[in-house]
Amino acid sequence: MDREIKFRIATEQDLERIVEMLADDALGSKRERYEQPLPNCYIKAFHAISSDPNNELVVACCENEIIGVQQITFTPYLTHQGGWRATIEGVRTSSSERGRGIGTELIRWAINRAKERGCHLVQLTTDKKRKDALRFYERLGFKATHEGLKMKL
Amino acid sequence: MDREIKFRIATEQDLERIVEMLADDALGSKRERYEQPLPNCYIKAFHAISSDPNNELVVACCENEIIGVQQITFTPYLTHQGGWRATIEGVRTSSSERGRGIGTELIRWAINRAKERGCHLVQLTTDKKRKDALRFYERLGFKATHEGLKMKL
Numbered sequence: 001m002d003r004e005i006k007f008r009i010a011t012e013q014d015l016e017r018i019v020e021m022l023a024d025d026a027l028g029s030k031r032e033r034y035e036q037p038l039p040n041c042y043i044k045a046f047h048a049i050s051s052d053p054n055n056e057l058v059v060a061c062c063e064n065e066i067i068g069v070q071q072i073t074f075t076p077y078l079t080h081q082g083g084w085r086a087t088i089e090g091v092r093t094s095s096s097e098r099g100r101g102i103g104t105e106l107i108r109w110a111i112n113r114a115k116e117r118g119c120h121l122v123q124l125t126t127d128k129k130r131k132d133a134l135r136f137y138e139r140l141g142f143k144a145t146h147e148g149l150k151m152k153l
Numbered sequence: 154m155d156r157e158i159k160f161r162i163a164t165e166q167d168l169e170r171i172v173e174m175l176a177d178d179a180l181g182s183k184r185e186r187y188e189q190p191l192p193n194c195y196i197k198a199f200h201a202i203s204s205d206p207n208n209e210l211v212v213a214c215c216e217n218e219i220i221g222v223q224q225i226t227f228t229p230y231l232t233h234q235g236g237w238r239a240t241i242e243g244v245r246t247s248s249s250e251r252g253r254g255i256g257t258e259l260i261r262w263a264i265n266r267a268k269e270r271g272c273h274l275v276q277l278t279t280d281k282k283r284k285d286a287l288r289f290y291e292r293l294g295f296k297a298t299h300e301g302l303k304m305k306l
Contacts, residue, residue: 111304147301149297152273
């Protein structure tokens with residue numbers, strides 16, 4: 001790509017565009033509420049994320065337009081001799097940009113950020129219904145060594 | 154069980170016993186260092202966990218003896234309308250107690266704690282090599298809907 005993609009921490013002004021991307025997704029369209037004004041639940045969650053030094057909401061921008069988003073959580077554990085892990089969640093790219101490598105750029109950015117933060121492992125879970133996503137992550141070097149178990153409360 | 158099991162947040166005095174349990178495990182024995190004095194990496198990680206309001210290291214005790222441990226991480230996300238999730242990691246029980254239901258008690262405690270904290274989801278990943286663990290979590294109501302992908306850095 002000869003376009004310049006910039007990555008930065010999201011601000012509250014980006015939130016409407018981010019929620020628009022989260023809702024513009026096969027699974028997200030059923031569970032998100034992209035409305036104007038933006039439902040307060042998103043604003044509250046944004047502040048919880050932004051005020052936590054172990055969470056980073058990152059946007060990918062091209063010519064000042066947001067074309068991708070992801071959240072990275074850094075967690076200290078006792079296991080693996082007290083190793084920190086980075087967990088990637090909520091990776092979405094603008095539907096007009098799909099297939100243009102933005103997802104790859106996002107994940108590479110997250111991997112580098114995890115190294116900067118001293119993590120020994122980067123992890124994520126992907127819904128078994130998202131067949132393309134699994135192949136995408138495996139191509140990037142992730143190994144599907146674990147089962148990802150969820151329980152709704 | 155007619156024994157009384159108590160759950161509480163771990164203190165630094167519990168750390169040696171916790172690391173002993175983490176090392177007394179098929180996978181843990183290859184990657185942990187249960188030595189006296191305890192390697193500093195564990196003490197540093199313990200302080201990082203304890204000082205983070207979104208991480209709880211929990212021990213299960215019976216007659217003042219620690220027989221189980223787990224870490225619960227609470228994470229705010231934008232997805233699912235700004236929903237919080239609880240992630241369970243590092244679940245271990247004393248080898249002398251295995252098969253006596255301590256694991257079930259630990260996970261039930263974590264589920265209740267996740268509800269108290271307002272989470273909409275409890276999640277965990279389990280190594281595909283741990284066949285018994287998958288069945289154990291499925292019996293408790295978890296669904297293996299996701300692939301758990303990891304990348305060592």
